[in-house]
Amino acid sequence: MPAEPTDTRASRPASRRSDASRRAILDAAFALVGEVGYAKLTIEGIAARAGVGKQTIYRWWPSKGAVLFDAFLALSEGEDGDTALPDTGDLEADLKLVLRATAAELRDARYDEPMRALTAAMLEDPTLAAEWERRLDGPVRELKRARLRSAQSAGELPADLDLDVAIDLIWSPLTSRWLLRSGPLDDAFADAVVASALSGLRS
Amino acid sequence: MPAEPTDTRASRPASRRSDASRRAILDAAFALVGEVGYAKLTIEGIAARAGVGKQTIYRWWPSKGAVLFDAFLALSEGEDGDTALPDTGDLEADLKLVLRATAAELRDARYDEPMRALTAAMLEDPTLAAEWERRLDGPVRELKRARLRSAQSAGELPADLDLDVAIDLIWSPLTSRWLLRSGPLDDAFADAVVASALSGLRS
Amino acid sequence: MPAEPTDTRASRPASRRSDASRRAILDAAFALVGEVGYAKLTIEGIAARAGVGKQTIYRWWPSKGAVLFDAFLALSEGEDGDTALPDTGDLEADLKLVLRATAAELRDARYDEPMRALTAAMLEDPTLAAEWERRLDGPVRELKRARLRSAQSAGELPADLDLDVAIDLIWSPLTSRWLLRSGPLDDAFADAVVASALSGLRS
Amino acid sequence: MPAEPTDTRASRPASRRSDASRRAILDAAFALVGEVGYAKLTIEGIAARAGVGKQTIYRWWPSKGAVLFDAFLALSEGEDGDTALPDTGDLEADLKLVLRATAAELRDARYDEPMRALTAAMLEDPTLAAEWERRLDGPVRELKRARLRSAQSAGELPADLDLDVAIDLIWSPLTSRWLLRSGPLDDAFADAVVASALSGLRS
DNA sequence: GCTTAATCGAGACGGTACGTCGTGTCTTTTC
DNA sequence: GAAAAGACACGACGTACCGTCTCGATTAAGC
Numbered sequence: 001m002p003a004e005p006t007d008t009r010a011s012r013p014a015s016r017r018s019d020a021s022r023r024a025i026l027d028a029a030f031a032l033v034g035e036v037g038y039a040k041l042t043i044e045g046i047a048a049r050a051g052v053g054k055q056t057i058y059r060w061w062p063s064k065g066a067v068l069f070d071a072f073l074a075l076s077e078g079e080d081g082d083t084a085l086p087d088t089g090d091l092e093a094d095l096k097l098v099l100r101a102t103a104a105e106l107r108d109a110r111y112d113e114p115m116r117a118l119t120a121a122m123l124e125d126p127t128l129a130a131e132w133e134r135r136l137d138g139p140v141r142e143l144k145r146a147r148l149r150s151a152q153s154a155g156e157l158p159a160d161l162d163l164d165v166a167i168d169l170i171w172s173p174l175t176s177r178w179l180l181r182s183g184p185l186d187d188a189f190a191d192a193v194v195a196s197a198l199s200g201l202r203s
Numbered sequence: 204m205p206a207e208p209t210d211t212r213a214s215r216p217a218s219r220r221s222d223a224s225r226r227a228i229l230d231a232a233f234a235l236v237g238e239v240g241y242a243k244l245t246i247e248g249i250a251a252r253a254g255v256g257k258q259t260i261y262r263w264w265p266s267k268g269a270v271l272f273d274a275f276l277a278l279s280e281g282e283d284g285d286t287a288l289p290d291t292g293d294l295e296a297d298l299k300l301v302l303r304a305t306a307a308e309l310r311d312a313r314y315d316e317p318m319r320a321l322t323a324a325m326l327e328d329p330t331l332a333a334e335w336e337r338r339l340d341g342p343v344r345e346l347k348r349a350r351l352r353s354a355q356s357a358g359e360l361p362a363d364l365d366l367d368v369a370i371d372l373i374w375s376p377l378t379s380r381w382l383l384r385s386g387p388l389d390d391a392f393a394d395a396v397v398a399s400a401l402s403g404l405r406s
Numbered sequence: 407m408p409a410e411p412t413d414t415r416a417s418r419p420a421s422r423r424s425d426a427s428r429r430a431i432l433d434a435a436f437a438l439v440g441e442v443g444y445a446k447l448t449i450e451g452i453a454a455r456a457g458v459g460k461q462t463i464y465r466w467w468p469s470k471g472a473v474l475f476d477a478f479l480a481l482s483e484g485e486d487g488d489t490a491l492p493d494t495g496d497l498e499a500d501l502k503l504v505l506r507a508t509a510a511e512l513r514d515a516r517y518d519e520p521m522r523a524l525t526a527a528m529l530e531d532p533t534l535a536a537e538w539e540r541r542l543d544g545p546v547r548e549l550k551r552a553r554l555r556s557a558q559s560a561g562e563l564p565a566d567l568d569l570d571v572a573i574d575l576i577w578s579p580l581t582s583r584w585l586l587r588s589g590p591l592d593d594a595f596a597d598a599v600v601a602s603a604l605s606g607l608r609s
Numbered sequence: 610m611p612a613e614p615t616d617t618r619a620s621r622p623a624s625r626r627s628d629a630s631r632r633a634i635l636d637a638a639f640a641l642v643g644e645v646g647y648a649k650l651t652i653e654g655i656a657a658r659a660g661v662g663k664q665t666i667y668r669w670w671p672s673k674g675a676v677l678f679d680a681f682l683a684l685s686e687g688e689d690g691d692t693a694l695p696d697t698g699d700l701e702a703d704l705k706l707v708l709r710a711t712a713a714e715l716r717d718a719r720y721d722e723p724m725r726a727l728t729a730a731m732l733e734d735p736t737l738a739a740e741w742e743r744r745l746d747g748p749v750r751e752l753k754r755a756r757l758r759s760a761q762s763a764g765e766l767p768a769d770l771d772l773d774v775a776i777d778l779i780w781s782p783l784t785s786r787w788l789l790r791s792g793p794l795d796d797a798f799a800d801a802v803v804a805s806a807l808s809g810l811r812s
Numbered sequence: 813g814c815t816t817a818a819t820c821g822a823g824a825c826g827g828t829a830c831g832t833c834g835t836g837t838c839t840t841t842t843c
Numbered sequence: 844g845a846a847a848a849g850a851c852a853c854g855a856c857g858t859a860c861c862g863t864c865t866c867g868a869t870t871a872a873g874c
Binding site: 038 | 380396401
């Protein structure tokens with residue numbers, strides 16, 4: 001994984017690393033994985049597509065999974081406005097909104113294959129999974145926690161609720177269906193999951 | 204994937220296929236994937252371990268993922284006693300029992316890596332995922348549905364409940380945590396998920 | 407090599423060997439070697455072309471070279487009228503006639519590639535070469551010797567001439583040029599070789 | 610075949626080709642073909658023996674025959690002192706000397722099998738034969754021609770003699786016997802061929 | 813502004829595995 | 844009991860990538 005991602009704004013003192021090559025590699029990796037899938041993604045292919053020597057990739061990344069990972073990071077650094085989940089005071093409505101948006105993204109052809117590839121990479125490489133947890137999933141999970149805590153303060157959720165269990169209950173049905181394509185990822189499903197999770201299956 | 208799995212009892216007249224080789228290949232694949240992981244699992248390695256020519260694998264399976272898949276099938280055909288989920292009349296207790304058992308299995312070193320590998324294979328090959336759905340996950344899901352229907356009859360669950368959503372709500376937190384190693388898979392987690400899913404987070 | 411070739415006219419008592427298959431194999435081998443060359447000639451290819459099981463070939467021949475060899479035998483058994491070289495009393499004229507005919511045959515596309523193939527087979531397999539010597543080249547060489555002996559009787563050649571050296575001197579330039587394609591195989595060359603061999607390079 | 614053979618003395622700027630690997634491959638090919646014969650010579654075997662990746666062979670040579678060919682070239686580049694045939698003024702004696710030496714070389718176990726293999730390769734691949742003609746046989750033939758021309762100047766041979774026919778007449782009996790093992794390659798044979806060729810079979 | 817060392821593109825290298833083809837042996841079924 | 848058919852263990856094919864290693868040629872730093 002690349003040394004330091006977040007302090008791009010600041011100094012960057014000692015490195016003569018070519019940013020043009022870095023971007024070309026990341027873009028090529030993202031584009032390629034969407035075309036051929038993770039299994040057929042190769043370092044050589046990325047290098048050729050990016051117009052870059054193989055060594056330039058090996059110098060900065062330990063594996064194709066790590067390249068792919070950084071391609072995702074670069075993507076989310078582009079947007080990254082979402083510093084918080086919506087909080088209108090109506091938890092159920094807010095969650096439905098969020099899950100519908102997530103489902104839409106997972107249905108988007110541009111992201112489906114690459115994210116599936118990244119998931120495959122993490123399945124086979126625990127260090128990637130840990131990095132994902134630290135850099136992307138962790139922060140997002142904290143946002144989710146914050147929204148649920150807000151609901152606790154508002155009395156919408158019990159104060160002693162285990163937030164990690166709650167988050168899994170709300171979000172994992174979506175990712176689960178997506179990963180194994182075991183059902184449609186539509187708004188109705190998102191709504192049903194939120195409603196059921198909040199009110200319980202028992203009436 | 205081999206043509207006919209279930210009619211092993213009957214004739215099998217037209218094929219000169221060697222059953223000894225088939226078993227050796229399946230066993231070797233299962234053992235190897237536990238040792239080296241899915242990414243480093245190779246057809247050549249399986250053939251060598253099984254004492255078999257590569258062609259014998261290529262003749263009957265289209266990919267290493269398909270071999271792995273059949274290795275799992277062979278495994279579950281061995282046991283296959285579980286024709287139903289426990290039904291004591293107490294849904295919550297029964298589900299806790301089942302989820303605890305599932306969690307235990309996912310924690311078992313003998314199955315963790317191979318199942319992770321199979322999941323990776325299915326992520327990269329939709330036809331494998333479909334086959335998995337048809338042959339293993341589908342039947343199991345039907346057992347789950349049956350148990351929930353029984354609970355509906357007993358008045359433990361509302362009659363108009365969407366059973367597919369319910370099943371996802373109950374089981375996906377477990378698989379989700381397992382896949383990305385995002386938390387412990389202990390009995391407490393299993394219990395908490397079942398309780399929350401049934402009673403709702405709002406309670 | 408097949409057991410007994412020459413007594414085909416007579417009994418054939420104990421063998422249930424299929425003559426149709428034998429002919430089909432020999433024809434297929436001869437045709438195939440003309441199309442793809444010796445290196446790419448395969449037992450499987452011959453069997454497929456002949457509509458015959460591989461085992462039928464392995465049962466009766468030890469190698470693809472042996473099959474090819476028999477294909478040639480079958481060919482020359484068809485003709486085999488030439489029980490003697492022409493003997494008009496004029497040795498030089500007779501030899502020119504014979505060498506021109508040989509050169510013409512070597513130029514014939516139908517025989518060039520197959521004979522080249524057979525030569526390659528003999529280069530790599532001394533037992534084939536020995537068989538060739540015994541069954542085809544030997545008898546032919548005896549015909550040549552007979553013609554030269556006749557010339558000795560007629561006083562055209564010295565009585566103490568080493569006939570084997572003489573035969574090599576007359577015939578090997580032709581085969582040599584043919585094998586390595588080191589020059590044209592036309593009538594002029596044949597004539598020049600005969601003239602030079604008989605009269606000597608010195609004057 | 611490698612691009613430039615003769616300008617080894619000069620720069621060689623543009624190629625990053627490893628000379629150590631090249632030599633190892635050539636040596637391995639020559640050694641192996643002497644041990645197992647041409648038919649059982651494999652690229653894989655050469656690579657293994659040379660301690661080299663297969664791709665390094667495929668990168669620089671189109672076939673095993675071409676490798677073998679270069680192995681011979683490398684050999685003859687080592688010696689290559691023979692810039693002319695002996696010329697004592699006595700053509701017959703000189704030719705006997707040369708043919709005896711050639712016969713001795715063909716009898717030498719170190720060269721017999723490899724040269725036979727190279728001949729087989731050329732039989733099956735006309736481009737190899739052409740290259741052989743251009744690089745080895747051609748120059749040698751020029752030396753022969755030069756010696757015969759010298760004999761013409763000295764009045765030992767007629768001025769209008771076709772030198773190509775003469776060369777074939779003198780040298781092909783030797784190669785012919787060698788190739789098909791149709792007789793002994795001793796000094797007596799060499800002497801008889803030279804004497805007969807020069808003086809003619811008709812005494 | 814000059815130099816000098818890290819980085820770049822390119823690509824050869826020793827390897828491993830790919831998926832295919834042919835070998836020679838074997839077994840099963842048909843004639 | 845030979846023949847067609849074809850599965851099998853084996854081994855080589857020729858290709859694709861791996862990750863490492865030179866090669867000059869930029870190229871940006873610090874002297």
